[in-house]
Amino acid sequence: MEAFEELVARHRDKIYARAFSMMRNEQEAVDLSQEAWVKGWQRLKQFQGDSSFGTWMTRIIINLCLDQLRKHKRQRTESIEAMDEDSGGVERQMPVITVNPTAGLERAELRQRIDKAMELLSHEHRTVLILHEFEEMEYKQIAKTMDCSIGTVMSRLFYARRKLAALLTDLKKAE
Amino acid sequence: MDYDAQLKLQAYLDGELPEAEAKDMAKCLARDQDATVLLAELKNTRQALAGGEMPRQLPESGEFFWSKIEREIERSELSQPAPAHESLLARWRRLLVPVSAAAVLGIIILVMVGPSNSSLAPESEVASEDSGSFVYRDESGTTLVWLSYPAENDIADETGGNRL
Numbered sequence: 001m002e003a004f005e006e007l008v009a010r011h012r013d014k015i016y017a018r019a020f021s022m023m024r025n026e027q028e029a030v031d032l033s034q035e036a037w038v039k040g041w042q043r044l045k046q047f048q049g050d051s052s053f054g055t056w057m058t059r060i061i062i063n064l065c066l067d068q069l070r071k072h073k074r075q076r077t078e079s080i081e082a083m084d085e086d087s088g089g090v091e092r093q094m095p096v097i098t099v100n101p102t103a104g105l106e107r108a109e110l111r112q113r114i115d116k117a118m119e120l121l122s123h124e125h126r127t128v129l130i131l132h133e134f135e136e137m138e139y140k141q142i143a144k145t146m147d148c149s150i151g152t153v154m155s156r157l158f159y160a161r162r163k164l165a166a167l168l169t170d171l172k173k174a175e
Numbered sequence: 176m177d178y179d180a181q182l183k184l185q186a187y188l189d190g191e192l193p194e195a196e197a198k199d200m201a202k203c204l205a206r207d208q209d210a211t212v213l214l215a216e217l218k219n220t221r222q223a224l225a226g227g228e229m230p231r232q233l234p235e236s237g238e239f240f241w242s243k244i245e246r247e248i249e250r251s252e253l254s255q256p257a258p259a260h261e262s263l264l265a266r267w268r269r270l271l272v273p274v275s276a277a278a279v280l281g282i283i284i285l286v287m288v289g290p291s292n293s294s295l296a297p298e299s300e301v302a303s304e305d306s307g308s309f310v311y312r313d314e315s316g317t318t319l320v321w322l323s324y325p326a327e328n329d330i331a332d333e334t335g336g337n338r339l
Contacts, residue, residue, distance in 0.1 A: 005241055012240060017231035026234055033233070037244045038251065097216045102223040114227040132189070133224040139191055154182045161185070161220045168223065
């Protein structure tokens with residue numbers, strides 16, 4: 001148990017950060033991280049060491065967050081944004097951003113803007129970006145994790161990137 | 176550029192296209208200005224995201240967080256059924272299944288063989304009804320003598336016989 005406490009101490013911020021990035025709610029992120037650590041303890045024998053312990057725990061928290069987001073989704077109606085995406089049109093009407101909206105920004109400022117822009121995305125689009133850009137998953141892995149087709153992953157990723165570019169441009173204009 | 180081509184362009188950027196298709200896409204980019212501009216936008220966004228994730232710290236103390244986890248682990252371990260009980264139940268189940276199957280099979284055989292094949296039933300005759308003894312003989316020559324006890328008639332009572 002002491003060794004596990006040490007592992008928690010070492011990875012707790014990273015696990016919490018991933019939960020927060022997906023849920024965008026502090027209390028929910030704390031509760032889900034706690035649940036992830038309890039699950040981690042219960043499944044410790046299943047950890048084969050194919051990946052690092054941190055990566056293994058990250059997969060657990062991602063799955064818990066996805067389950068939670070699905071529960072939320074069942075409680076509310078589909079967002080207009082998601083319906084637009086399904087009908088396949090919004091991102092085609094967005095003008096291409098020719099000027100890099102993050103050029104010349106300091107790292108701290110860049111992170112803040114990205115964080116702000118990510119918050120404005122729907123959870124489906126935010127999640128696909130997190131899994132692809134931060135967790136460096138391939139399309140196939142994302143499809144499996146999110147329980148959808150590779151085509152849906154590609155479509156969501158495309159929309160998320162284009163929307164994020166537009167949001168970053170708006171933030172640059174507003175500065 | 177149609178939507179499928181745009182998604183293909185993105186897959187090219189992400190290294191998800193097979194080699195032959197990636198070569199075709201590179202050729203297409205050389206002559207399609209719209210595709211080149213879109214690719215630049217997608218690349219900028221990807222570069223901004225690389226290393227652009229906000230680091231965050233757990234908003235409560237490590238000790239408090241661990242105490243909650245520890246408590247939850249202990250609670251979940253206590254609520255689990257004892258493995259000894261589980262295995263006993265499993266053993267009972269394993270035993271009951273073949274016994275039940277054998278019993279059902281036995282009943283089926285009795286029902287089928289018994290009443291429908293009366294010719295195979297053991298032949299019986301009453302050797303001496305008064306004395307309360309019965310003799311059964313079957314086709315294989317097996318003989319079974321049955322003496323009723325206590326005596327079922329008055330003669331047996333009077334003679335005081337058949338007391339075994």
